[in-house]
Amino acid sequence: MYEHILVAVDGSELAHKGLEHGLVLAKALDADITVLTVSEPMHPDSVRAARLAGLDNIVIDYNRQLESLAKERFEVVEGRARDHGIEVNVVHKIDESPAETIVRLAKARDCDLIVMSSHGRRGIQKILLGSQTSEVLVKASVPVLVIR
Template sequence: MYKHILVATDGSELAQKGLDQGLALAKLIGAKVTVLTVSEPLSADAARAAQQAGIDNPATRYDQQIANKMSERFAQIEKSAAEHGVKVNLNHEIDNAPAEAIVRFAKYNDCDLIVMSSHGRRGVQKMLLGSQTSEVLVKTTIPVLVIR
């Protein structure tokens, strides 16, 4: 069935449910698992504000904060994977458009299933808050398993 599952996570509690489902499915069917986290780059406005607040080289500081966050997140993901008895390939990308990065990554890495979590918002709430999961569903031809 599925040979290479991409689990997209932002490190949230809800995303952990998606990770657990993806790992359990991979264990059940013997699929390879890749986990992807996408962070947005430091915006020019945020960099300017940081400099005005007296922070020297805000881009370097931001990069360090992201690296620390990813180190913690990856440790937690590896722990979850070990509990499921599954090996994972961990990846982090920086992109202004997380959904596009997920779709592009899945395509270029021959993933045949994307697993993501969603709050399941509808109507105006969804429109106002946006949804990376909804964008992935619209932009990919790869099957997507949405966990709520």
């Protein structure tokens, strides 16, 4: 049914539930699995302020910290994959739009299912906070399994 599953994680407890669903599906279907985490780049105003303060390498340092956090996150992901007896590919991207990155990577890797979690916010909370899951649902050309 599904041959390559993309699971989007952000390090939250809820994302771990999405990861577990993705791992179980991949094992049951003998599918490849890629786990993606997306970090937002440093805000341009922060970059300008840091440079004015004489911190010229601030973006490099910030990106190194993001890579370090992603590495820690992926250690957990790889451990869970080992527990399920499967191999997992991990990808970290730095991008302003996590949803667009998820959709782009799914297409680039020929994934035929995206698994992600959602807090299920509604009303004004959804408008104010936005919803990466909603955006993926609108933009993805493959099925999206949403874990609440």
